[in-house]
Amino acid sequence: xLRRRTRLAFAIWVGLYVAxxxxxxxxxxxxxxxxxxxxxxxxxxxxxxxxxxxGLQFVIAARSAFIVHPVGMxxxxxxxxxxxxxxTLFVFAHPIILFVFDPRFLGLLDVFxxxxxxxxxxxxxxxxxxxxxLSVLRQRLRVTYAAWQVSHAILALLVVTSALAHxxxxxxxxxxxxxQALWIAYxxxxxxxxxxxxxxxPLQRRRRRWSVENVEHGTRDTTTVTIRLEDPRxxxxxxxxxxxxxxxxxxxxxxxxxxxxxxxxxxxxxxRPDTVRFTIKAHDHFSRxxxxxxxxxxxxxxxxxxxxxxxxxxxxxxxxxxxxxxPLVSMLETLADRGDTRPVQLWFGNRDEDSIPCHDExxxxxxxxxxxxxxxxxxxxxxxxxxxxxxxxxxxxxxxPSVPPGTVFxxxxxxxxxxxxxxxxxxxxxxxxxxxxxxxxMV
Numbered sequence: 001x002l003r004r005r006t007r008l009a010f011a012i013w014v015g016l017y018v019a020x021x022x023x024x025x026x027x028x029x030x031x032x033x034x035x036x037x038x039x040x041x042x043x044x045x046x047x048x049x050x051x052x053x054x055g056l057q058f059v060i061a062a063r064s065a066f067i068v069h070p071v072g073m074x075x076x077x078x079x080x081x082x083x084x085x086x087x088t089l090f091v092f093a094h095p096i097i098l099f100v101f102d103p104r105f106l107g108l109l110d111v112f113x114x115x116x117x118x119x120x121x122x123x124x125x126x127x128x129x130x131x132x133x134l135s136v137l138r139q140r141l142r143v144t145y146a147a148w149q150v151s152h153a154i155l156a157l158l159v160v161t162s163a164l165a166h167x168x169x170x171x172x173x174x175x176x177x178x179x180q181a182l183w184i185a186y187x188x189x190x191x192x193x194x195x196x197x198x199x200x201x202p203l204q205r206r207r208r209r210w211s212v213e214n215v216e217h218g219t220r221d222t223t224t225v226t227i228r229l230e231d232p233r234x235x236x237x238x239x240x241x242x243x244x245x246x247x248x249x250x251x252x253x254x255x256x257x258x259x260x261x262x263x264x265x266x267x268x269x270x271x272r273p274d275t276v277r278f279t280i281k282a283h284d285h286f287s288r289x290x291x292x293x294x295x296x297x298x299x300x301x302x303x304x305x306x307x308x309x310x311x312x313x314x315x316x317x318x319x320x321x322x323x324x325x326x327p328l329v330s331m332l333e334t335l336a337d338r339g340d341t342r343p344v345q346l347w348f349g350n351r352d353e354d355s356i357p358c359h360d361e362x363x364x365x366x367x368x369x370x371x372x373x374x375x376x377x378x379x380x381x382x383x384x385x386x387x388x389x390x391x392x393x394x395x396x397x398x399x400x401p402s403v404p405p406g407t408v409f410x411x412x413x414x415x416x417x418x419x420x421x422x423x424x425x426x427x428x429x430x431x432x433x434x435x436x437x438x439x440x441x442m443v
Contacts, residue, residue, distance in 0.1 A: 021052050043097035050090030051163050053083055055186055058193045088128060117169035124162040131155040205300040208234040212297045221282045222323060222357045227299050229274045244270045244310045244334040245327040248303025252293060261302060267326040267358060269333035279357050281323040308438030310334060313408035315342055319421060321349040321391060321413035322357065328412055329358045336368040344369060349376045349391035353384060393424035400428040411437040
């Protein structure tokens with residue numbers, strides 16, 4: 001859900017993206033030759049836009065605060081995935097149209113006899129096919145998240161660089177100086193993004209070293225890790241800061257230059273930013289390996305990110321399921337440290353009594369806040385005296401009428417749950433600006 005103050009930023013963000021995507025097309029039109037026919041020129045136009053879109057994917061994936069903060073990581077990642085499909089459609093439509101309207105181009109598929117420009121085109125298409133298969137079928141193919149990250153970056157770079165080489169070697173639409181200048185500028189920009197992501201940011205992370213302070217095993221499948229910033233001065237005069245509800249990427253037991261990173265929400269107070277806590281559910285390699293971390297080990301942090309932050313509202317309803325409660329715990333911890341006594345309700349769904357993440361932390365916050373906690377368990381023991389069932393659309397609709405006017409709802413949990421709850425809240429008359437959520441699936 002976009003807040004009002006982010007809508008202008010979002011509009012500017014989209015406008016700039018579209019302008020950069022179609023700029024090569026505008027320049028190409030200057031050199032279009034009517035004698036080559038509409039479909040040949042049209043296929044080239046699609047190729048130009050597709051290449052520009054793929055180049056912009058590097059910018060989107062760079063995790064720049066300038067891009068992420070105005071709109072939220074869920075919007076950025078969703079846009080990244082959607083535009084990957086659009087760019088793929090354009091890139092593959094380019095040769096297909098050529099083959100259909102002039103079969104002579106089919107000969108360029110023979111990589112043994114074709115010119116170098118065609119070899120680069122085939123290489124770009126092949127790398128793109130592999131990239132798509134690994135991205136869509138990663139879990140079915142049992143490719144680990146870490147291996148996928150590395151292969152995704154390498155294949156994406158191969159797709160764009162080989163496509164650029166194809167454009168330059170074809171030469172027909174980049175003969176004029178202004179066309180050459182445009183593609184040089186795009187290439188330099190793409191390289192600069194790569195240098196920023198792979199060299200500058202890792203150097204910053206290495207200088208801003210964190211160390212593991214404590215590791216606690218909570219529920220049967222969660223672990224809480226507390227890390228401490230070794231030198232607060234490494235973040236400059238302002239020190240490290242984050243907003244309650246935000247998240248970061250973590251790297252452990254690897255070089256700061258490693259390409260493997262995993263996103264986790266802060267589960268501690270933003271008023272104590274030099275010592276932060278994460279409650280992590282066992283999943284994939286990093287989340288399982290975290291069980292073996294020892295105090296004193298180094299860990300690297302890239303962030304903070306996210307537009308899902310503590311709202312300025314007279315009252316709050318926080319709704320979570322499972323480990324999705326972590327950013328909400330950060331909000332509660334921050335409210336407690338600030339002495340904020342606004343009324344807050346937490347509706348928290350889990351399976352049973354032994355699977356409630358952050359149970360002790362939440363219980364300790366109740367006397368410090370104007371907080372009402374409702375645990376809802378789907379498979380509790382016979383001794384459970386609290387609510388049973390699920391925090392679902394029916395549950396939320398039944399409780400909305402008793403919520404004070406002006407309340408803001410913050411949701412965090414599985415995508416399907418948040419989809420249902422957002423629809424239920426809207427159908428119950430809750431304004432869109434009063435429903436806050438942010439989602440992303442990196443694993």
